[in-house]
Amino acid sequence: MAYHSTTTSIKNKVIPLEELHLSREVRVRINQLIEEFTYKDALNKLEIPVDNKILLYGHTGCGKTATASAIGFALNKKVITINLAGFVSSRLGETAKNLAEIFKKASSDKAIVFIDEFDFIGKLRDYDQVDSGEMKRLVNALIQQIDHLSDDTLLICATNHIEIIDTALLRRFQIRLTYELPSKEQLDTYYDDILSKFPESINTIDRHYGISYAEAKDITFQQIKGKVINLEKQRKHLVFTYGELTSKDYASLISKGTKDVLPGYKLIDLNINPSSQDNKTIQASAKKTRADTDQIEGVVFELSGAELVQTDKREQFNYKRVLETTTSGKEVWVYVDHNSF
Template sequence: MAYHDTTLRTKHKTLTLEELHLSEEVRNSIHQLIEEFTYLEALKKYDIPVDNKILLHGKTGCGKTATVHAIGKALNKEVITLNLGGFVSSKLGETGKNITELFKKTSYNNAILFIDEFDFIGKLRDYDNKDSGEMQRLVNTIIQQIDNMSDTALLIGATNHLEVIDSALLRRFQIKLKYKLPTSEQLDNYYDSLLAKFPKEINSIKRAYDLSYAEAKDIALQQIKANVIQIEKRNKA
């Protein structure tokens, strides 16, 4: 099955929320979420439910996945990552059973189920008419599992295409956070913090704008690597 478990161990260093470049609105909402789970028992005394279904949407490379792992780190929760686009089988009934098992595992472990490419459920409308009934059953299965999810577990979906997701699914998410491209000022601050790690002789780059933090990092590092290589070539000449 196309999913994997992570705790605090990831391919790259797991950043804290303070280290992420987030808008004030997104940051405040995430902090509220963490506060609710930190004081979950106090809220239960008054029968107040926590918001445990979050949808992150917006541009690629703006920190959605990093946010999920930062939440996992802050709450010390296992993150179960499911890429929906690579998970859906041609046998949709089989996919429904597998998704049900993942939701059960998430609830049992009080974990975070992170569903990436959540918009893929909308793209399933492109299946042949003969599959439309199976597709609707899959959507209904996901809705049922979301509704039955333990309030001590978290569901976080991520999408770049909010508009294609079934409205009945969208209604299940109590929190929807939009990730926008950073402004030129925000990118300059990001470039400054990134370049400060390197000596002056290699940190001279041409800055690009109107792109995500991930794209900015790639562009900056490509130029820094080129600078390093040029210095090495000169030293060996």
């Protein structure tokens, strides 16, 4: 069955309701829903029903799924998520049975049932291979589960296409909330919120409008990642060499370096051409001993992040790069024997 159950918590990276970017109307109604469940006992004493069937509809990427998770977090309820497109079985009779089992479990756990792609049940009616009688039975089964939903259970459904959902199903929802594309002002607030978490050196981006929050987030992170990677490529790293970096590409860089000493290591011979018995190539390699008497003399020089990546590719079969401290106190990268750690 295509569903999963989660207990909403910080570990699940749920965005709290107060941090979600929602319209004022949606936020007010969701807060009221949460308060109704929080004070449900007081309402029940006066025989005032609690609204526990909610439909979220509108443009994709505008926060419907995040809202369901945030409600679960606020109410400390488990969220049982059903993706209806993947849940509907080719044998529709089994789908109705599976649906009943999920609602039974939700009732037992006083959980939230979140049905995503709720419009899929409307789309199924257009498929030639689906028996219309079976489809009606499935819709009726869903209506029956909704009608018998316990007061402790909350049903949240999400759809991008409310217009194709059976009107008999729509009537069951006490709350219907629209999720529209955010305005320029709302997107600017959203961009500002995301970018405030990053250093000023990388938090300026080309902003796009007329898109969903999800699309804005993707665009933001794509640009931020590009800036971070470029900075890392340019960032200078100190590298300690003791003669193992033999490429001519390093000669001029090493000549500008400073002499230093790496404590706790000794030099060993490394055969960098082990596949050939007749043409062995022996090269020095640093092996960690942690002995106070062992040390290696060498040179500390600079490589950019991009150059360091290329060096890793060149040396990965013979050496392992580790971070160490020289006797002068410099934190340096060192290419050492693979078996040192």
